[in-house]
Amino acid sequence: MHPLFRDPTYNRYLKRFIPASVIYAGAIVLASMLIPDHAKASPLTIGIALLPGLACTAMIWAMARLLVEMEDEYLRLIEIKKALIATGFALGVAATWGLLELYTDVPKLPVFLMFPIWCFGLAVGQLWLKVRDK
Amino acid sequence: MKNRLKVLRAERDWNQQDLANALGVSRQSVNAIETGKYDPSLPLAFRIADLFALPIEAIFLRD
Missing domain, CATH: 1.10.287 (Helix Hairpins)
Structure with a gap:
């Protein structure tokens, strides 16, 4: 466990x-x-x-x-790092796709998807920290 | 920051989980401190020092 x-x-x-x-x-x-x-x-x-x-x-x-x-201060730090990576990831997706929507006719990204995208960012953060700390 | 945690632990024949239990932290925390991936907060450093009955500067060394 x-x-x-x-x-x-x-x-x-x-x-x-x-x-x-x-x-x-x-x-x-x-x-x-x-x-x-x-x-x-x-x-x-x-x-x-x-x-x-x-x-x-x-x-x-x-x-x-x-x-x-x-x-546990170390585990808390790991969770905070993951949340920061997820926030950067979600903001990056929102900014990039938003500008694509502004200048091209790409499909609109529904705003409600931001939370699932942020959660996906948590997984990206977990993977990034695991690879970095190996 | 370098530290002598692994040596001090080995001298007492403790594994990482034993030390983690004694400090009330996770085994991952002990591992991260021992390998220099994480520098503990001052309160945790004092707890470690108290546990080994040593001053902090005898456990954590300047780079």
Whole structure:
């Protein structure tokens, strides 16, 4: 078992993150089923469409609490480095693709993809740190 | 920053996990400090010094 899974702080993180991600996935499915394409904004459609966003915010909060509550300073530094790499990666993708959208007719990148792109950046950060520290 | 952690640990016949448990940190932290990849904070350096009953400068050496 990875040492992180024995860490109570990490266990608390999983207890927060997993329900939020399950609600996120469920709310996406629910919103896709209940709201027809190009529906007008109404209190009902906005309310349903807000659910996945709120769940996504809860996932980000869980990640922030992990950084705040981690007591092992080295592991916390690693997580912070990963988050910084992910932030740079996501900002780089947003800036580059945004300028491509401005000057060419490439497809528009939906803004809601920024969080998954940031999470992909975490994996890039993990890989980068692993390769660098070998 | 260089340090004598690995030598001090070996003198006591401790493995990295033993030292990590004694310090209340992860084994990865001990490994990172021993290999010079990570310099501990001052509070952790004091904990290490207290554990080995040595002054900090006897464990961590100037480059």
